[in-house]
Amino acid sequence: MNKIGIIQQVEHGSVTLAKGFQAGGLHCGLKRKRKDLGWIYSEQPAAAAAVYTTNAYQAAPLIVTRESIAVEQKIQGVVVNSGNANACTGQPGLADAYEMRRLMADQWGIEEHLVAVASTGVIGERLPMEKVRAGIAQSTRHEYQGVEHFEEAILTTDTRTKHFAVQLEVDGQVITIGGAAKGSGMIHPNMATMLAFITTDACVEQPFLLKALREVTDQTFNMITVDGDTSTNDMILVLANGKANHQPLTPAHPDWEMFKNGLAMVCRELAKQIARDGEGATRLIEVTVKGAPSEQAARGIAKAIIGSNLVKTAVYGKDPNWGRIVCAIGYSGETFNPEQVQVKIDPVTVVDQGLPVSFKEEDAQAALGEETVTIEVNLNMGEGTATAWGCDLTYDYIKINALYRT
Amino acid sequence: MNKIGIIQQVEHGSVTLAKGFQAGGLHCGLKRKRKDLGWIYSEQPAAAAAVYTTNAYQAAPLIVTRESIAVEQKIQGVVVNSGNANACTGQPGLADAYEMRRLMADQWGIEEHLVAVASTGVIGERLPMEKVRAGIAQSTRHEYQGVEHFEEAILTTDTRTKHFAVQLEVDGQVITIGGAAKGSGMIHPNMATMLAFITTDACVEQPFLLKALREVTDQTFNMITVDGDTSTNDMILVLANGKANHQPLTPAHPDWEMFKNGLAMVCRELAKQIARDGEGATRLIEVTVKGAPSEQAARGIAKAIIGSNLVKTAVYGKDPNWGRIVCAIGYSGETFNPEQVQVKIDPVTVVDQGLPVSFKEEDAQAALGEETVTIEVNLNMGEGTATAWGCDLTYDYIKINALYRT
Numbered sequence: 149m150n151k152i153g154i155i156q157q158v159e160h161g162s163v164t165l166a167k168g169f170q171a172g173g174l175h176c177g178l179k180r181k182r183k184d185l186g187w188i189y190s191e192q193p194a195a196a197a198a199v200y201t202t203n204a205y206q207a208a209p210l211i212v213t214r215e216s217i218a219v220e221q222k223i224q225g226v227v228v229n230s231g232n233a234n235a236c237t238g239q240p241g242l243a244d245a246y247e248m249r250r251l252m253a254d255q256w257g258i259e260e261h262l263v264a265v266a267s268t269g270v271i272g273e274r275l276p277m278e279k280v281r282a283g284i285a286q287s288t289r290h291e292y293q294g295v296e297h298f299e300e301a302i303l304t305t306d307t308r309t310k311h312f313a314v315q316l317e318v319d320g321q322v323i324t325i326g327g328a329a330k331g332s333g334m335i336h337p338n339m340a341t342m343l344a345f346i347t348t349d350a351c352v353e354q355p356f357l358l359k360a361l362r363e364v365t366d367q368t369f370n371m372i373t374v375d376g377d378t379s380t381n382d383m384i385l386v387l388a389n390g391k392a393n394h395q396p397l398t399p400a401h402p403d404w405e406m407f408k409n410g411l412a413m414v415c416r417e418l419a420k421q422i423a424r425d426g427e428g429a430t431r432l433i434e435v436t437v438k439g440a441p442s443e444q445a446a447r448g449i450a451k452a453i454i455g456s457n458l459v460k461t462a463v464y465g466k467d468p469n470w471g472r473i474v475c476a477i478g479y480s481g482e483t484f485n486p487e488q489v490q491v492k493i494d495p496v497t498v499v500d501q502g503l504p505v506s507f508k509e510e511d512a513q514a515a516l517g518e519e520t521v522t523i524e525v526n527l528n529m530g531e532g533t534a535t536a537w538g539c540d541l542t543y544d545y546i547k548i549n550a551l552y553r554t
Numbered sequence: 555m556n557k558i559g560i561i562q563q564v565e566h567g568s569v570t571l572a573k574g575f576q577a578g579g580l581h582c583g584l585k586r587k588r589k590d591l592g593w594i595y596s597e598q599p600a601a602a603a604a605v606y607t608t609n610a611y612q613a614a615p616l617i618v619t620r621e622s623i624a625v626e627q628k629i630q631g632v633v634v635n636s637g638n639a640n641a642c643t644g645q646p647g648l649a650d651a652y653e654m655r656r657l658m659a660d661q662w663g664i665e666e667h668l669v670a671v672a673s674t675g676v677i678g679e680r681l682p683m684e685k686v687r688a689g690i691a692q693s694t695r696h697e698y699q700g701v702e703h704f705e706e707a708i709l710t711t712d713t714r715t716k717h718f719a720v721q722l723e724v725d726g727q728v729i730t731i732g733g734a735a736k737g738s739g740m741i742h743p744n745m746a747t748m749l750a751f752i753t754t755d756a757c758v759e760q761p762f763l764l765k766a767l768r769e770v771t772d773q774t775f776n777m778i779t780v781d782g783d784t785s786t787n788d789m790i791l792v793l794a795n796g797k798a799n800h801q802p803l804t805p806a807h808p809d810w811e812m813f814k815n816g817l818a819m820v821c822r823e824l825a826k827q828i829a830r831d832g833e834g835a836t837r838l839i840e841v842t843v844k845g846a847p848s849e850q851a852a853r854g855i856a857k858a859i860i861g862s863n864l865v866k867t868a869v870y871g872k873d874p875n876w877g878r879i880v881c882a883i884g885y886s887g888e889t890f891n892p893e894q895v896q897v898k899i900d901p902v903t904v905v906d907q908g909l910p911v912s913f914k915e916e917d918a919q920a921a922l923g924e925e926t927v928t929i930e931v932n933l934n935m936g937e938g939t940a941t942a943w944g945c946d947l948t949y950d951y952i953k954i955n956a957l958y959r960t
Contacts, residue, residue, distance in 0.1 A: 203884040203885045204884040204890065204892060233877075236892075271878075272910040464952065467956065470678065472677070480610075486642075503644045542952060549871070
C-alpha cells in the first residue's frame, strides 16, 4: 500500500468536487427505465490521460476518444452512454460515436476534439441514435444537472453507484482528486466493462499525468477480477484542469509522490467498490501475496487465487477449503517453494510451511463471513508483494448472466 | 480430427476389454456410501506411460507412481482411491502412498515398483489408512471384481461413469484400446482432478507409447475445461501388456498411425465425457477454431472461448450473446484480424467479417438447446485448427462447490 501522508478522504466526494467540474445525466431510452446518458464538463480544457482495454476488439467510442486526446492532450467534456456498448458495430458504429461527440460539442459550444466518448452495455447492436440525439439535446436542461445523475447514468448491472474523493495540499494549496466508476460483470485484470472517470483541479503536465495513471492502474484497476473476462469498452480517464493555483506538478515537484498517492487512493477505492459490486457478489475478497521473488510473481499468484471459481464459490459457501487456495498458487505458473508457503484466511492460519494447520472450523467460517474476506499468502522467499480484489461466485452471477441479454 | 480408418468402437468397452486385464472396486469408507477404492491388474507387467498435472503441488501418489514407472517403465497393477486426494499432506502423506503401494503389491504378490497409485478428492487431509488397509485386504474377494466397480470407485462429484474402447487391426491381429476416467470439477487444460486409465493388449515399446500419449493428450485431455482450475492429482496412465500377438509397434511400423488414431479416439471420447459431466453441466460445448495463423493460436482462442464464464452462462441461458464469444477471441492474446472473423453457433452464422449477421433468435436458441452446443470460429487467416470442449456454467456448479467440503 502507498503511504497516505496528509491526504484526506472527502465523504460523498465524486467527479464534481474538484474546482470547475460539472456533471449530469438523464434517461434517453437505451435502458428500460434507468438513466443511460451522462456527461462531465470542465470550465476549461483539462490535461487528459487515459488507459484502455487490452481487448483486440476496441469499441468505437474508444477509437474516437483516442483521436480527441491525440489532438492536444486535452479534454473538456465527456459523454457516456450505458445500455449499448457500440462495439463490433463496424463503420456505422464508428460514425455513431463521431456523431455523439459532435452533438455534445455543439451543446457545449466547444471543439469536437475536446470531447471524449464512452459506452457500456450490450455488444454488437447499433446505437438507437434518435434516442441519443434527443437525450443530448436535453442535456443542458437544469433538472438533469447533478453528479448523482451522472453516477447512475453510467451503470449497467451495477447495484450501486461508485465514487471516492480525496484532498491534499500542493504548494500550500488544497487540491481535490475525485472519481466515479461503473463495473460489475466482465471485470478482469486489464480492465473489462469498467469505466472510471477521475477529475482533479491539480495542475499537472499531461505526460506526467499519463505516467502516474499507468503506474497506479497496474496496482489498482488491473488487480481486480470478477469473472476473468476482459471487455471491449474499458477506459479510465483522468482530467486535470489546473484550477488549483500551484506550480505545475512534475516528478521533480516535492509534492509529486503525494499527488500520486492521492490518485492511487482514489483508483484503489473505486477498484474495490467495483470488485465488491461484482455481479451477484455478496462479499469482497482481498488477496495479499507477500514474500514473493518479485512483485510480478506476487501479482500473478494473487490474480490466480482471486480468479479461481473454486475459491470464489468456497468463500460464498463459507467453506474454509484452503486446498483450493493452495491449488491456485500451484497452477499460477509462478516459481515458489511449496514447503515455505503460509496461508491465512485472516486472522486464521490454515497452512504453514506448505502443510495444513489445525484450526477451529467456526473461526475460519467467521472469517469467511466477513463483509471483506482477507486471504493472505506468504511465500517466505523475497520482497515481492501485491494485492488483488475480487468477489465470491454465487447463484445470482449465473442468474444475471444467463439472462442478461434477453 | 484424426482420420479413423477401420477403427471400431466397442459398446460398453472399458479397461478390461483388452486381453489380460482385470479390474474391481469396493467401498472402504473414504466416502459416505459410494465405492472409493479401485484397482486394475494386468496378467503380466505392461509397458507404462503417464502424463501428470502441471500444478507445482504434486500429490503424494503421483510421486510414488513416477518412482514405480522409473524402475523399468512397466506397471502391472494400479490402485486408486477417491474421497481423499492425499495432496499437501507432506512426508506422512507420502508414507501413506508408499504403504498403499506396498499393501497392494503384497495382495497381488508382485514387486512394489510394478504398482501405480492414484488418489482424488479433498486436498490436505491425511488418508484414514486403517480404512484403506481394510479395503485393500478385501480387494481380492470375488464379489468386488468387475470393471463397473472400478469405474464407480474412481468418481468424486461425477454423476456418471466414463469409459470408451476401440478395436483395430495390427499385423492382421485385432488389438483393443480401452479406457475409464473420472473428472467433473477442477478440470482445465493441463489436466485437473482428472484421472484416466487406458489399457491395451498392443505390443508397444515404452518410449514410443509415451511419445504417442503426449501428442494425443495435447489434442484431447488438454483441450477440455470446466472451471479453469488445475488440480494437484491428475494423471493419465496407459498400460500396454503386449498380449496381442504382433510385431512391436514403433513409428516405423505401417500400422503406427492407426494405433495412434485409436489411442486418440479413446482419449478424445473420455475427455468429452469428462467435459460433459462437468460439475452442474447441462450441455457439452464444443468450440472449433479454424483458419488460425497456427495450431497453437487456434488452441489459445478455443480455450479462451470455452473458458469464458460469460459464454458458459450464456449457453446455459440459451442466450445467443455472440458478443461474449467475440470478446473472448479478443482477449485470448492471439493475433488475428477482427474484420475477418466469422462465428457460428452451429448451424447459425452470427458474425461475419467481424460484424453481426441478422439471424432468427429462435434458430440460435434452438442451436443453444442442443445436447452438444457447437461454436465454430473461422479467422480466415491460415491453416491452424483446434477443438476444445467444455460445459455450461449453472446454478448447480455453485451449489456443488459452495458446499463440497462441508
